[in-house]
Amino acid sequence: MASIRDYNAVEHFNRRLEEMRSKLLDQALGEELNDRVAQLCQEHRQYMKSVLDTCVKKCKEDETMFDMIQTYKEDLKENTSLLKEKSAEHIEVVSEIEDKEHHKALLFQRIEKLKKDQAKNRELIQSQNKANKDRLKKLNKCKDIFQKHLSLEIRKIQGEKLQFVFRNISRKDPDMVHMFLLQLDAEGVYHIMSCDPPLEKMAHLERRLQETNNFSAFLANVRREFVALHGGAKTA
Template identity: 45%
Template structure:
């Protein structure tokens, strides 16, 4: 051990202290360097975290704005969907009404077809009846005009009693005193094709009875023959 009286002790101590001081300075410098690095690293971490937070905030704002946009679009689409549903409901209702109208029209058409078929049958029946009457008229015309001096005329009614076509039969050679004197009976044809006696000149009291018999038998020649007989009887009175 160096003696305290050694003149170099102070130098050794100073050298030792300086060495210790240098080590401490070095250690402190290392600590400062580490602290500086840690601070820089911390600042970088904080900056990175701050930047990440800012980016996250911006991303969240964009996300929220996107959500709000989607919500607005959803509201508009829902409103549009309700309008379309209402329009579809009205269209369906209109289609149903048209279907009902269609069914009604079909029923009316079927009814009209049935009525038309009945009219056709009635017309055919009337035509057949009229043809038979025409043949009877032709026979009566031949018999009475050629053999009994009878004239047949076609006239059109102007009274409310019988409208439409009428047949007028003019008999001559009735009165022995005046063979040219005309005796007339007028017959109307009704819509159903049946005969109706309009008048006679001179008036025959039994005309209604002759008319009833004509409607029962539909025998016009026989009716005209009976009318002629009644005119002859009347002329001889």
């Protein structure tokens, strides 16, 4: 056995101690490092699993979102198409309303014109009625005169028609009837409808009556023409 005074032995012993200390230290550090690495690996696996789960969940959410977006796009396309149809219908309805409003305005104009025309016609009818009443008064006056002095009979037949019957025309046959049928139209114009016996100058006498409106002179002239048929004096 070497003496403790042997410096080489001490150095060798110290070196061996150092080697043993380093080996033990390496072993301790190695085990701790392995444990730490294992722990880190476990944590990494858990983290990666968590990340994978999150990614999977996110992917599913994204797929759902993409499906919703596609559905929204289809709904938007359909709604846009419906909106265009409704817009076209709206334009058509507005056009129909405008046409009806225009037609309504035209109807109002026609109604106003009809009202004015009706008022004018009413005034004209009233004026004509007044004129006809005046003419009837004259006719009645003539009737009284001629009926009293000349045996004239006036009969109202067929609405606005008057039949004038003359007697005492023929000296040979005083009861012999001479007559004519007269009509007063809506404008108050006299028209001879028939004459029995016919008079050659009746058309002329009718025109004179329409021009002068002198019914008394007309009756007198007609009577003279009837008398002239039997050889009496004629009208000048």
